[in-house]
Amino acid sequence: MWAAxxxxxxxxxxxxxxxxxxxxxxxxFFRKILLRDELGMxxxxxxxxxxxxxxxxxxxxxLVREGDRPMRSMLVASGFTCRYRLLADxxxxxxxxxxxxxxxxxxxxxxxxxxxxxxxxTDCTIITFPHERLVKVTERYPHLTRLLWLLTLLDGxxxxxxxxxxxxxxxxQRTAHLICEMYIRLESLGLANDRRFGFPITQAAxxxxxxxxxxxxxxxxxxxRHRALIVWDGGPMQILDWAALAExxxxxxxxxxxxxxxx
Amino acid sequence: MWAAxxxxxxxxxxxxxxxxxxxxxxxxFFRKILLRDELGMxxxxxxxxxxxxxxxxxxxxxLVREGDRPMRSMLVASGFTCRYRLLADxxxxxxxxxxxxxxxxxxxxxxxxxxxxxxxxTDCTIITFPHERLVKVTERYPHLTRLLWLLTLLDGxxxxxxxxxxxxxxxxQRTAHLICEMYIRLESLGLANDRRFGFPITQAAxxxxxxxxxxxxxxxxxxxRHRALIVWDGGPMQILDWAALAExxxxxxxxxxxxxxxx
DNA sequence: CGCGCTCTTGACGAACATCAAGCTCCGTGG
DNA sequence: CCACGGAGCTTGATGTTCGTCAAGAGCGCG
Numbered sequence: 001m002w003a004a005x006x007x008x009x010x011x012x013x014x015x016x017x018x019x020x021x022x023x024x025x026x027x028x029f030f031r032k033i034l035l036r037d038e039l040g041m042x043x044x045x046x047x048x049x050x051x052x053x054x055x056x057x058x059x060x061x062x063l064v065r066e067g068d069r070p071m072r073s074m075l076v077a078s079g080f081t082c083r084y085r086l087l088a089d090x091x092x093x094x095x096x097x098x099x100x101x102x103x104x105x106x107x108x109x110x111x112x113x114x115x116x117x118x119x120x121x122t123d124c125t126i127i128t129f130p131h132e133r134l135v136k137v138t139e140r141y142p143h144l145t146r147l148l149w150l151l152t153l154l155d156g157x158x159x160x161x162x163x164x165x166x167x168x169x170x171x172x173q174r175t176a177h178l179i180c181e182m183y184i185r186l187e188s189l190g191l192a193n194d195r196r197f198g199f200p201i202t203q204a205a206x207x208x209x210x211x212x213x214x215x216x217x218x219x220x221x222x223x224x225r226h227r228a229l230i231v232w233d234g235g236p237m238q239i240l241d242w243a244a245l246a247e248x249x250x251x252x253x254x255x256x257x258x259x260x261x262x263x
Numbered sequence: 264m265w266a267a268x269x270x271x272x273x274x275x276x277x278x279x280x281x282x283x284x285x286x287x288x289x290x291x292f293f294r295k296i297l298l299r300d301e302l303g304m305x306x307x308x309x310x311x312x313x314x315x316x317x318x319x320x321x322x323x324x325x326l327v328r329e330g331d332r333p334m335r336s337m338l339v340a341s342g343f344t345c346r347y348r349l350l351a352d353x354x355x356x357x358x359x360x361x362x363x364x365x366x367x368x369x370x371x372x373x374x375x376x377x378x379x380x381x382x383x384x385t386d387c388t389i390i391t392f393p394h395e396r397l398v399k400v401t402e403r404y405p406h407l408t409r410l411l412w413l414l415t416l417l418d419g420x421x422x423x424x425x426x427x428x429x430x431x432x433x434x435x436q437r438t439a440h441l442i443c444e445m446y447i448r449l450e451s452l453g454l455a456n457d458r459r460f461g462f463p464i465t466q467a468a469x470x471x472x473x474x475x476x477x478x479x480x481x482x483x484x485x486x487x488r489h490r491a492l493i494v495w496d497g498g499p500m501q502i503l504d505w506a507a508l509a510e511x512x513x514x515x516x517x518x519x520x521x522x523x524x525x526x
Numbered sequence: 527c528g529c530g531c532t533c534t535t536g537a538c539g540a541a542c543a544t545c546a547a548g549c550t551c552c553g554t555g556g
Numbered sequence: 557c558c559a560c561g562g563a564g565c566t567t568g569a570t571g572t573t574c575g576t577c578a579a580g581a582g583c584g585c586g
Contacts, residue, residue, distance in 0.1 A: 067517075085423070087432075087513060088513055092431075093431045095422075107419065110409055110412060111413070111416050111417075111520055112522070112524060113520070138409055142405070145408060149412045153374050157370075157378050159419060160358040160422060163358045163429060164348045167474025168354050168355075168356045169350075211429060254330075255378040257374055259376070
């Protein structure tokens with residue numbers, strides 16, 4: 001099933017970085033933070049200085065595995081990744097989808113042992129941050145520390161939103177909700193506009209995200225298409241009627257905390 | 264339904280505390296941390312000094328509501344509380360159950376606006392921590408800051424575990440899983456032993472936690488009783504066959520990170 | 527050309543929701 | 557003391573949602 005056919009990638013093309021390149025790769029990350037607070041130049045330099053390598057992963061590869069004890073945390077610079085767990089019967093459940101600017105295992109910095117795996121949904125580029133450098137950041141930059149903490153709290157907020165959907169919304173509503181969430185998160189980073197975004201994942205992966213079978217996700221998508229809410233067939237995901245889609249999903253972006261204020 | 268009959272409690276009996284009383288109330292909290300790292304005397308004093316008031320809430324009252332912007336965070340000293348959200352049709356979904364020693368809205372410290380509500384499942388006692396004092400903790404005590412951060416990461420880990428269950432386990436498995444989780448968390452704090460613990464919540468609340476109807480939760484409990492896995496009828500929850508219950512639920516306590524090591 | 531992956535469709539069954547009613551327990555007021 | 561009412565628990569009948577099984581179609585790739 002899933003465990004068998006994807007190796008833990010060391011990732012192809014590990015390489016050291018020059019300063020201007022780091023700054024480019026960190027842009028989505030800075031943007032994500034600047035949507036929610038201010039970030040001083042010194043703090044930006046501190047983050048850039050804590051960055052180590054960039055690594056490329058191919059779709060399907062694992063960045064880290066349940067049970068690992070990574071010595072570094074990973075930030076997505078490009079591409080889509082996901083957190084997931086496998087069950088006894090081989091079924092898979094995603095617990096988050098991560099975009100450029102997201103730390104995927106800042107958790108391991110303090111939790112130490114991974115309680116879930118992280119995989120690449122598409123080809124992606126990652127920046128690594130050695131834990132010992134992150135410790136130093138927390139020793140010297142309290143405000144920056146609070147911002148990193150905030151990022152993990154945002155992950156928690158998204159987890160809760162997914163939980164509510166899983167418990168109380170229909171498969172169609174959850175799927176619509178995920179589409180809304182992906183769009184708002186991408187648009188806030190400047191990576192999408194016009195109610196349209198690239199979403200190059202399989203229906204099977206989408207099924208694992210919303211917690212249904214691949215057969216059923218297919219029918220759900222047909223329903224969303226027939227109700228003229230979306231177009232998604234090989235090309236980008238296009239939202240035809242945002243208001244209707246958001247209402248169907250009971251989507252409210254409060255939980256994404258897209259408000260700039262002192263933290 | 265739910266929103267109507269429970270007011271936001273200011274809580275009865277707000278009162279200032281004397282030092283020895285604070286220390287008593289903080290015991291479950293210290294214990295929770297000491298299960299996962301060391302905590303110096305100075306750090307313990309710093310936390311105690313940041314505490315402000317104690318407040319009592321009655322079962323059914325809300326501690327904070329979605330949309331609030333609290334100026335303080337709350338730590339449970341006794342009793343059970345829950346995070347939850349209400350949906351358009353009045354249905355409720357819990358996203359976490361909190362025990363003594365748990366911070367229930369350390370999140371609001373950085374997220375600012377509450378994206379969910381917190382309610383008292385039983386009568387409970389709370390200790391409040393003004394946000395401005397928590398800021399000072401993060402400015403002066405980096406290691407303690409990391410520990411507070413860790414606590415919110417643990418919340419996230421539990422969220423993910425629930426998500427996996429909601430997506431891929433049956434109602435019976437999720438219920439069994441929650442029982443296992445409650446027991447291990449309570450036992451680790453010294454608040455339960457002998458495979459038995461007080462669990463004074465209604466079947467309706469349990470249904471809201473596992474995301475099913477009250478009728479179905481009743482049938483699930485009967486199944487667990489008939490399979491001789493638990494006893495739960497008015498008295499404490501008693502686990503008759505831990506191994507079988509944990510196996511049925513695919514329960515593994517890794518996600519609770521009950522390992523003492525430097526963070 | 528053939529193989530594998532993804533998407534699609536139909537038939538059927540299992541898990542769970544909903545609706546409705548009755549039960550027990552317990553506190554309250556007459 | 558008992559009647560009453562409410563909250564929580566229990567049970568049965570019925571319907572919907574979604575999973576499973578099976579098969580086939582389209583498409584890229586070696």
